[in-house]
Amino acid sequence: MKQELDVLVEQLDELLGEPILDPDDALEVAIVAGLAHRLSASPEVMRDAVAWRDGAGKELLGETWDQVDLEPLLEALDACTGGDMTDEQIEEALYDVDDVIAAAIWCGRPGAVKSAARRAASIIREIPDPFASLADLAIQLARLPSVAENLDLYDYWLAVADAPRLAEA
Numbered sequence: 001m002k003q004e005l006d007v008l009v010e011q012l013d014e015l016l017g018e019p020i021l022d023p024d025d026a027l028e029v030a031i032v033a034g035l036a037h038r039l040s041a042s043p044e045v046m047r048d049a050v051a052w053r054d055g056a057g058k059e060l061l062g063e064t065w066d067q068v069d070l071e072p073l074l075e076a077l078d079a080c081t082g083g084d085m086t087d088e089q090i091e092e093a094l095y096d097v098d099d100v101i102a103a104a105i106w107c108g109r110p111g112a113v114k115s116a117a118r119r120a121a122s123i124i125r126e127i128p129d130p131f132a133s134l135a136d137l138a139i140q141l142a143r144l145p146s147v148a149e150n151l152d153l154y155d156y157w158l159a160v161a162d163a164p165r166l167a168e169a
Helices: 002-016 023-038 043-054 058-067 071-082 087-107 114-126 129-142 145-149 151-168
Strands: none
Touching: 002 023, 002 043, 023 043, 023 058, 023 087, 023 145, 043 058, 058 087, 071 087, 071 114, 071 129, 087 114, 087 129, 087 151, 114 151, 129 145, 129 151, 145 151
């Protein structure tokens, strides 16, 4: 996970070095910052992102969360239960949901994603088989302190971690 954090920190520096002009740009910054924060990026590394979030980006992030629609992402996750998706497609669908949830947590907007997070966990628990291949990754993520602090939102990672066992039942 250290390598992933290094890549996220580099991406965050690049994003903050460019103009952040619209809600899509703001969401991209929030996603990368949220993922880096989840992996325990140091306060020094996060300083510029936090300053942007709490200052110049505050209004734009407000617009962003007014426009975020997780429904298409949840539909894509639900489509994974049909049995005709590759492991890569399933992973991508799960990460698309996860990205927005991590961003919302970092922005202090958990209410914007709470019902979507619950629905994601429910989708995975209803038909766990397709997600079983991601269980090892989910176990690693579930051990992160930031995930433990937000289990009500990250419960879908616990569902993925349990997928092999649930699939056998």
